[in-house]
Amino acid sequence: GDSVTQMEGPVTLSEEAFLTINCTYTATGYPSLFWYVQYPGEGLQLLLKATKADDKGSNKGFEATYRKETTSFHLEKGSVQVSDSAVYFCALGEWANFGNEKLTFGTGTRLTIIP
Amino acid sequence: NAGVTQTPKFQVLKTGQSMTLQCAQDMNHNSMYWYRQDPGMGLRLIYYSASEGTTDKGEVPNGYNVSRLNKREFSLRLESAAPSQTSVYFCASSLDSSRDTQYFGPGTRLTVL
Numbered sequence: 001g002d003s004v005t006q007m008e009g010p011v012t013l014s015e016e017a018f019l020t021i022n023c024t025y026t027a028t029g030y031p032s033l034f035w036y037v038q039y040p041g042e043g044l045q046l047l048l049k050a051t052k053a054d055d056k057g058s059n060k061g062f063e064a065t066y067r068k069e070t071t072s073f074h075l076e077k078g079s080v081q082v083s084d085s086a087v088y089f090c091a092l093g094e095w096a097n098f099g100n101e102k103l104t105f106g107t108g109t110r111l112t113i114i115p
Numbered sequence: 116n117a118g119v120t121q122t123p124k125f126q127v128l129k130t131g132q133s134m135t136l137q138c139a140q141d142m143n144h145n146s147m148y149w150y151r152q153d154p155g156m157g158l159r160l161i162y163y164s165a166s167e168g169t170t171d172k173g174e175v176p177n178g179y180n181v182s183r184l185n186k187r188e189f190s191l192r193l194e195s196a197a198p199s200q201t202s203v204y205f206c207a208s209s210l211d212s213s214r215d216t217q218y219f220g221p222g223t224r225l226t227v228l
Contacts, residue, residue, distance in 0.1 A: 004157075041221075042221060042222075043119070043205055043207075043219030043220050043221050043222055044158070044205065044207075044217075044219040045218075045219065046216045046217070049216070089157060089158070102148075102160050102163060102173060103148075103158075103160070103217065105157035105158040105159075106157050107155055107156060107157040108157055
């Protein structure tokens with residue numbers, strides 16, 4: 001079945017450092033790809049998404065490009081802030097029964113930014 | 116605008132007890148989902164409801180039942196709780212499908228002793 005593999009954590013960086021969190025996927029069709037973020041004590045919220053190959057999703061300085069040739073959707077940010085400390089989930093959306101999609105999540109990467 | 120709400124926030128059960136987790140959304144969304152989150156395993160789909168009156172199994176449905184009471188509400192029931200069901204449970208909703216953004220509730224932390 002479909003699956004998502006993302007970079008093991010935890011990741012610790014200094015403020016203003018460059019961030020990359022790797023995400024690769026396996027899928028039989030043409031899924032949508034997502035990055036969700038979970039701040040301490042909260043539910044997940046969408047960070048960005050891309051629905052077809054070569055699309056770039058971006059939000060709050062984060063970017064990820066849907067690369068079909070390498071089956072990847074790596075998350076990047078040029079200069080991280082302390083407020084970016086959270087757990088990041090890569091996810092894949094596929095069509096399931098009754099025309100409805102369901103999300104397959106990676107295991108999450110905990111990011112800590114040190115001032 | 117409350118978004119997705121879940122009750123309770125925390126619950127401790129003994130093995131064999133039953134309980135229902137409640138979820139409601141006020142965004143007029145058609146699709147609703149129940150996930151569990153376990154350390155090192157990401158989120159796994161338990162059940163989902165594509166529209167009012169329909170429900171379908173996800174990846175890990177065993178030991179759970181769901182009810183889509185109306186368009187707003189989607190409840191998750193544990194009939195006979197087991198320690199393996201200790202987890203954090205998240206409810207989510209989306210406009211029509213997972214191609215749309217899913218909006219998550221704050222979660223319910225359940226411990227089964």
